[in-house]
Amino acid sequence: xxxxxxxxxxxxxxxxxxxxPDAGLLLPDKELEAHRRGAAWSSTFDPTSFANRFPxxxxxxxxxxxxxxxxxxxxxxxxxxxxxGYLFTKALALLLLPYLTWLLVSMKLVEFSRxxxxxxxxxxxxxxxxxxxxxxxxxxxFVRERWRFLAFQEGIFLGAFLIFLALRLANPDLWHxxxxxxxxxxxxxxxxxxxxxxxxxxxxxxxxxxxxYYYFGQFIIGTxxxxxxxxxxxxxxxxxxxxxxxxVSAAFCLVYNLAIKARESRNPIAFSLNPIxxxxxxxxxxxxAGNLGGAIQLIKSLLAWLKPGGSFPPFDYWSPSRxxxxxxxxxxxxxxxxxxxxxxxxxxxxxxxxxxxxxAFSIITGSISFKAPWWQQGTYLALIGIVVGSLFAINSWxxxxxxxxxALAVIITCLLYRQRVSLDFIxxxxxxxxxxxxxxxxxxxxxHSRFVVFNxxxxxxxxxxxxxxxxxxxGLFLFIIASYLLFEIYALSKLFSIRSLTRLQKSLxxxxxxxxxxxxxxMSVVGYGTVALLFGFSFLSLLLLVRRLAxxxxxxxxxxxxxxxxxxxxxxxxxxxxxxxxxxIDRMNTIFKLYLQSWVLYALASAGLLWYLMASLSRLKxxxxxxxxxxxxxxxxxLLSVSIFPILGTKSxxxxxxxxxxxxxxxxxxxxxAIYMDDSNPLPLADDWxxxx
Numbered sequence: 001x002x003x004x005x006x007x008x009x010x011x012x013x014x015x016x017x018x019x020x021p022d023a024g025l026l027l028p029d030k031e032l033e034a035h036r037r038g039a040a041w042s043s044t045f046d047p048t049s050f051a052n053r054f055p056x057x058x059x060x061x062x063x064x065x066x067x068x069x070x071x072x073x074x075x076x077x078x079x080x081x082x083x084x085g086y087l088f089t090k091a092l093a094l095l096l097l098p099y100l101t102w103l104l105v106s107m108k109l110v111e112f113s114r115x116x117x118x119x120x121x122x123x124x125x126x127x128x129x130x131x132x133x134x135x136x137x138x139x140x141x142f143v144r145e146r147w148r149f150l151a152f153q154e155g156i157f158l159g160a161f162l163i164f165l166a167l168r169l170a171n172p173d174l175w176h177x178x179x180x181x182x183x184x185x186x187x188x189x190x191x192x193x194x195x196x197x198x199x200x201x202x203x204x205x206x207x208x209x210x211x212x213y214y215y216f217g218q219f220i221i222g223t224x225x226x227x228x229x230x231x232x233x234x235x236x237x238x239x240x241x242x243x244x245x246x247x248v249s250a251a252f253c254l255v256y257n258l259a260i261k262a263r264e265s266r267n268p269i270a271f272s273l274n275p276i277x278x279x280x281x282x283x284x285x286x287x288x289a290g291n292l293g294g295a296i297q298l299i300k301s302l303l304a305w306l307k308p309g310g311s312f313p314p315f316d317y318w319s320p321s322r323x324x325x326x327x328x329x330x331x332x333x334x335x336x337x338x339x340x341x342x343x344x345x346x347x348x349x350x351x352x353x354x355x356x357x358x359x360a361f362s363i364i365t366g367s368i369s370f371k372a373p374w375w376q377q378g379t380y381l382a383l384i385g386i387v388v389g390s391l392f393a394i395n396s397w398x399x400x401x402x403x404x405x406x407a408l409a410v411i412i413t414c415l416l417y418r419q420r421v422s423l424d425f426i427x428x429x430x431x432x433x434x435x436x437x438x439x440x441x442x443x444x445x446x447x448h449s450r451f452v453v454f455n456x457x458x459x460x461x462x463x464x465x466x467x468x469x470x471x472x473x474x475g476l477f478l479f480i481i482a483s484y485l486l487f488e489i490y491a492l493s494k495l496f497s498i499r500s501l502t503r504l505q506k507s508l509x510x511x512x513x514x515x516x517x518x519x520x521x522x523m524s525v526v527g528y529g530t531v532a533l534l535f536g537f538s539f540l541s542l543l544l545l546v547r548r549l550a551x552x553x554x555x556x557x558x559x560x561x562x563x564x565x566x567x568x569x570x571x572x573x574x575x576x577x578x579x580x581x582x583x584x585i586d587r588m589n590t591i592f593k594l595y596l597q598s599w600v601l602y603a604l605a606s607a608g609l610l611w612y613l614m615a616s617l618s619r620l621k622x623x624x625x626x627x628x629x630x631x632x633x634x635x636x637x638x639l640l641s642v643s644i645f646p647i648l649g650t651k652s653x654x655x656x657x658x659x660x661x662x663x664x665x666x667x668x669x670x671x672x673x674a675i676y677m678d679d680s681n682p683l684p685l686a687d688d689w690x691x692x693x
Contacts, residue, residue, distance in 0.1 A: 025209045025452065031198055032208060038197035039113065044229070051229040055665060056165065058228050059238040066093035069124055072131040075139050077383065078358065080365040082260040082275075084142060087153050087253035090246045091355040095390055096124055098223035099443075102216065106199040106446035113197075117227040153249070156283065160248040164241035164338065170654045171341075172237045174667035177676055179318065179656060181342040183236075187667075189215060190232050190343065193222035200450050212452055216393035216444075217348030233668040236343050243351060244338045248287040250354040254361065255282035255607045261365060262558035262612065273614055282607035285477070286354070286600060288335050290645025292472045293320030298644055317649040317656070324469050328585050330592035331473055333599050335646055339653050346596055349395035352387065353600055356402040359384045360409035361561050370417045370428065381410075381432055385439025392440070393447045397593035403440060405568055407433045412560060415549060454583075461580040463587050467529040470573065473595065476638040477602035478537075481566055483631065484609040485540045487616055492547065531577050538570045562608050569601035668692075 027035070051058040067089040074092055078085025100120035101112070110116040132139060143150065174183045188204040192211060196202055199219075203209040225235045256279030263275060297319060305312040317339075323331040332340075337347040362368075368380040388406055392399040411429045418425040441448060471478065516539060523532035545563040548556040572594045580590045654660075658674040671689035675682045 025203070025206065025212050027202060027208060027210045031210070032202075034111065034197040035195070035202050038111070038195060041195065044194065044226075045231050046229065047231065049229055052231055052234070055228075055230045055234050055238060059224065059230055059235065059242070060161070062224060062228050063090070063093060063242055066097050066121065066124075069093070069121070069128055070096060072128040072135065072139060075135065075142065076131055077380070078257075078362050078367055080362060080367045081253075081257040083146065083149065083153065083253065083257065085253060085257075085358060085362075086150050087157060087249040088355055088358055090157060090242075091250050091351045094220055094242070094246060095352060095355070095387065097121055098216075098220040099386065099390065100124060101223050102199060102219055103446075108198060111197040112193075112199065112226065114226055114229070117223055121227075153252070156252055157245050157249045160245035160283075160287070161241045164244040165238075167339065167650065167654065168237040168240055168341065169663050169665060171657050171660075172663075172665050172667045173657045173670040174233060174236065175670075176657060181340055182344050183342055183667075186218060186343045187232065187236060189213070189218040190222050190225065190236065193219050194225050194232060199446065210450065212450070214345055214393055214396045214451070216390060216447065217345050217395065218343065220348065220394075221343060231666075234665045237341075237665045237667055239343060240338060240341050243348060244287060246351040247334060247338075247354065248283040250351050250358065251282040251286040251604060251607070252279035254354060254358050255279050255604055255611075258361065258558055258561065258608045259611050262608075265556075265558060273611060275611070278607055278611035281610050282604055285603035285607050286334060287338070288646050289333075289476070289603070289642040290335060290649060291320055291323060291331065291333055292475050292638075292641050293323050293331075294645030294649060295641035296472065298648070315648040315652045317645070317652040320645055320649065323473050324465055324591070327463055328588045329463075329465075330588055331595055332592060333473075333596070336649070337596075339650060345395035346397075346593060349391060349398050350596075350600065352390060352394060353398055353402055353597070354604070356384075356388055356391065356406060357565070357601075357604065359387060360406050360564075361557075363406070363409045363413050364416075364557050364561055366413075370413065377432070378435060381435050382439045385436045386443045388436065389440030389443045393444050395593070397589075398597060399440075401568065401572065401594075401597050403437065405564065406436060408564060409561075410436065412549065412564070416556075457582045458579040459582060461576070461578055461587060461590075463580075464527055464577045465530045465573075465591075467533055470530045470533075474573075474599070474602055476642050477569075477599075477606045479634065479638055480606040480609050480613070481537065481602070483613055485537065485544065487613065488544050489540060492544075528577060531574050534570045534573045538567060538574070541566050541570065558608070558612075562605050565601045565605035569598040569605065572598040572601070 046052065070089050070092045071086070073096075074086065074089045075084045078088060097117070097120055100123055101117050104110050104116055104120060105112045110119065174187055189201075189211065192204040193201045193215065200210040200212075201215065201219075203211045221235065221239045224239070225232055228235070230238065256275050259275035259278035294315075297316060301313050301315070304310050317336075321330060321332045321336050321340075323329075332346075334347075334350055337344075337350075363384075368377055370377065384406060388399070388403050391402055410432045414425050414429040414432070415421070418428070516536075520532040520536055523529070523535065541563050545560065545567070548559045548563065576587065576591055576594050580587050584590050658670050662669060662673075668689065671685040674685045676685055677683070
């Protein structure tokens with residue numbers, strides 16, 4: 001047996017393997033030389049500079065100035081919104097300044113430097129000055145009338161930023177021996193981007209190669225690192241709070257404006273609850289709430305404590321991110337991702353996915369009229385295409401989902417505009433969807449031309465999520481969605497009389513219901529219980545969507561958009577149980593990426609639905625008030641359950657580090673005193689830090 005192995009080894013070593021004729025993932029000589037002659041690290045960063053003595057001030061000022069620059073553009077893009085998309089300016093600023101910089105650098109017009117970022121900022125300012133000049137009276141009037149509410153919104157952003165800044169100050173470490181996550185990789189990417197003279201950046205893990213990864217999210221951080229001069233190990237701990245605050249703010253902005261549209265519509269329900277509450281619900285559901293894993297763990301701990309001689313075990317913040325036992329599956333939710341603080345693609349993309357949804361709603365509400373000249377429509381849709389296209393370069397998993405939602409928003413708006421399915425409707429929807437799709441790709445053609453996907457595609461999934469585990473992840477959201485669907489079906493039944501149907505129509509209706517029930521039952525029996533549940537939800541949602549579209553007027557915008565979000569979340573849940581990405585480990589990344597998308601869609605929809613239900617259920621007659629009491633009890637229990645992780649999980653995560661003595665923003669400072677134990681052999685990290693410096 002040993003001789004066989006030796007002969008095999010010799011044959012492998014002697015084999016004449018064919019050589020690839022092309023450079024593959026290697027940098028061309030000119031680009032490699034450009035990277036090598038780039039600015040030295042010491043000339044880019046000065047630890048004693050003003051920016052590194054007051055990093056929070058410099059970083060926040062840079063973000064706020066850029067957001068102020070793009071305010072006129074936001075006013076134009078979200079002109080049907082009550083607040084003109086004010087809080088979306090944060091996401092626009094984080095996206096457009098790096099995009100213009102990246103485009104100039106990728107086209108080899110300039111090298112990546114502080115000067116190139118300043119050039120992009122000037123170009124962005126010129127564009128917005130033109131918009132401001134054309135619309136100055138409307139913009140000035142808007143600011144004068146609503147400056148108090150704008151200040152309130154700014155308070156939401158700053159408050160969220162400061163809260164997460166405090167969390168990063170409590171645990172800034174960028175590595176941990178057991179749960180270090182992907183911080184070393186992401187920080188290496190950011191450092192490589194900052195050090196690179198052109199794009200794509202060099203690969204820090206592959207000498208002479210370029211970074212074959214969706215790196216634009218790290219480029220966004222790198223742009224502000226380059227512009228500010230703040231050290232990367234500090235800047236990462238400033239980027240996380242900014243991304244969290246931008247996510248919370250974008251969620252507020254979208255659902256607040258949804259509620260405003262509902263209140264302005266010809267709806268018989270009197271909405272006594274201020275739309276601000278809808279926005280706050282969205283901020284909480286998207287950015288702060290946890291899954292039910294925290295509550296489940298707390299109940300188990302209480303039961304263990306009540307046993308004779310039992311003790312109360314410490315809270316494990318890790319387990320809610322692994323809610324599907326016996327499978328390698330990541331079930332992170334936004335707050336967990338921000339708390340864990342890996343500057344990774346999935347987390348960086350979250351605020352920009354909500355920005356895409358904001359554009360989808362702006363299309364439905366008519367921010368650009370389909371009666372406007374073709375060039376105005378084209379410009380508006382092209383800008384949306386750039387935002388959607390950025391998702392491919394930030395986190396490619398998000399791109400198909402949000403491109404589909406924006407495309408459906410265009411199609412629905414065309415249908416509402418034409419009032420019927422006709423040749424004009426088909427042509428109008430086709431050229432608009434094609435334009436958004438084409439621009440989303442062409443705007444990032446320098447990225448696509450170099451990005452190589454190995455063994456992409458999908459295959460039928462070998463694993464499914466049990467219904468109890470899916471409810472443990474999305475229980476609160478599904479409760480709110482189910483409440484809405486039942487309420488709307490009940491309202492629809494009052495307007496619809498079975499007696500008015502012919503015998504044939506009654507037979508077809510009964511046959512359809514029987515077929516639906518049989519299909520759901522069959523899927524449950526063969527192991528697709530979650531698919532069966534979500535399929536039933538999808539059927540009811542689609543039924544209500546068709547009904548709302550049949551009314552075809554502006555009063556339906558609110559419900560149409562929320563149903564679109566619901567169907568998106570349900571569709572992702574079904575897809576995960578049917579298909580898995582090739583080369584995945586079980587379904588680890590498929591669940592990780594798609595469940596995170598469905599969380600955002602469910603959370604936004606649930607916030608809007610909760611605001612609607614609180615007004616609707618209050619109209620129940622006295623003899624039905626028991627329904628309201630039961631609903632409130634169940635909702636409060638679920639709300640309390642999803643609030644456990646942000647409290648206990650945060651405390652547990654902050655303590656999960658080498659030492660809790662140090663506080664600050666320097667993510668590498670822990671190395672000065674940390675000692676890593678390798679097989680009982682102490683390894684002081686201070687020596688490594690000296691070598692790195």
